[in-house]
Amino acid sequence: MIQLEHVSKAYSAGIPALNDVSLRIEEGEFVFIVGDSGSGKSTLIRLLLKELEPTSGAITINGKKLNTIKRRQIPKFRRKIGVVFQDFLLLKDRNIYDNVAFAQKIIGVSNRAIRRNVPNMLSMVGLAAKYRSHPKQLSGGEQQRVAIARALINKPKILLADEPTGNLDNNNAWEIMSLMEEINERGTTVVVVTHNLEIVRAMKKRVITLKQGVVVSDTTEFSEDNPSSLFGGAEYDGGDYIDED
Amino acid sequence: MAAQNTTGVTISMRISTFFYTVRQGFANIWRNKMFSFASIATMTACIFLVGLFYMIVTNFQSMVKNAESGVAITVLFEPGISEQRIEEIGELLDQRVEVSKYEFTSAEEAWNSFKDIYFEGNAQAAESFAGDNPLANSASYAVYMNDISMQGTLATYLEGVEGVREVKKSDAIADTLTDFNSLVGYVSAGIILILFCVAIFLISNTITVGINARREEIRIMKLIGATDYFVRAPFVVEGIIIGLIGALIPLGILYLVYIKITEFISGEFSVVGRMMQFLGAREVFHTLVPVALILGVGIGLIGSRITIRRHLKV
Secondary structure, three states, X not given: OEEEEEEEEOOOOOOOOEEEEEEEEOOOOEEEEEOOOOOXXXXXXXXXXXXXXXXXXXXXXXXXXXXXXXXXXXXXXXXXXXXXXXXXXXXXXXXXXXXXXXXXXXXXXXXXXXXXXXXHHHHHOOOHXXXXXXXXXXXXXXXXXXXXXXXXXXXXXXXXXEOOOOOOOHHHHHHHHHHHHHHHHOOOEEEEEOOOHHHXXXXXXXXXXXXXXXXXXXXXXXXXXXXXXXXXXXXXXXXXXXXXX | OHHHHHHHHHHHHHHHHHHHHHHHHHHHHHHOHHHHHHHHHHHHHHHHHHHXXXXXXXXXXXXXXXXXXXXXXXXXXXXXXXXXXHHHHHHHHHHOOOEEEEEEEOHHHXXXXXXXXXXXXXXXXXXXXXXXXXXXXXXXXXXXXXXXXXXXXXXXXXXXXXXXXXXXXOHHHHHHHHXXXXXXXXXXXXXXXXXXHHHHHHHHHHHXXXXXXXXXXXXXXXXXXXXXXXXXXXXXXXXXXXXHHHHHHHHHHHHHHHHHHHHHHHHHOHHHHHHOOOOOHHHHHHHHHHHHHHHHHHHHHHHHHHHHHXXXXX
């Protein structure tokens, strides 16, 4: 489903953001990717979306090698991947119905089908009643739900979430993660990049830890006694991951 | 059959996408009210200046043209020239592209005209010349030209024509009008260049503001799988509409201003009015309307494409 083979990504200067990363995520998995700032988590997400090109190595998603995808084929490729960001990235000048409908519009879904699909999806994320609200009228948690609804409306096989709870309080963070779990149970592969170790610990999923661009651990075993083994030896205070930078 | 259905669905999708992008173009103008207002205001100011200048220049040129058309070369013939040769010279004039028209004045007409001017009220003195036209060799062609700067060439040509005794021309008037014409030409080119630079500066500034406001929007659209066309089309529609409005407003203002000012000058300053024949509004706007619309839509189109081009590579 998702495979990275010896993938490195270096920006113009300095240490590479990702260094010889190889990993494989199977269909239907729920995977957390953790690590401190600058560990290469966001670079990984951007590579998976083909927003960036790797300096070396190969990435395969849904059986398709990303380096064989031409520029004009990128939109079609991205439509098979749902994506959610820390800062929601909603179109601020449109109401939430239009934000979700936009994802269907770009793939040419008829207006009639959109009128049926969007309310269903908004119901699923618990926002059916607020379809006319604008993003700024919603709380952070609600905005993230809209982003999830938009990410899922085209029924992608993969959902990528880059710090989806980063801007949310604890309650909202948990609600969003429950929603992600529910989505995963319906068959979607979910990859979540996060700082929130409390959630990571509690959900007992596969965890891939990155440090300075290298995979330092990849485990489904969580050790309460030795959390640092899970997070590549970084300092851990029992809550959020502490930045070493 | 299935292929036909697929084609049908694709076409209907394209039509629906087209109308969607047009609607989005209009919606974008409303959503980004401040940006739209700034763009339209900038465009209006630039096109207004260009239009105003165009009106002044065309009127100047028309006045110079009027002055030019009143200047004639006089062609006098050899004594005893036959009527047939005079006609032949007329035919030669017909073939010259720089000649707009020519008028023949016979010796009798020349003498009658002279008498009217110099023997006014002294018919007796004039009568003393009866039967003996002192201007017997004064039959002439008055030759009017399309382009006064060609006067010298035409005169040299005519002097070499058989049967022509003398060619009278006014170098001073021709030179003044030619100089004035080139001065108007240079000044127009200079001012148009300055206006063009000012317009580009103002519009690129407005676009830079637009780019910053739209950067995130374009990135979001691209990340969720919108094609370049889908992202670009509403911007292009928006640019065209802004360009159209930005051209129609100054055209409307210029039309009213032109009508009022020409009426005012002709009415209040009758001396000036007699000297300066303003072009009709229809004549001026016949060229100005398409030029302003092309300028407005063109700038809108190019501006919108520049705005998004850099950000499509997501």
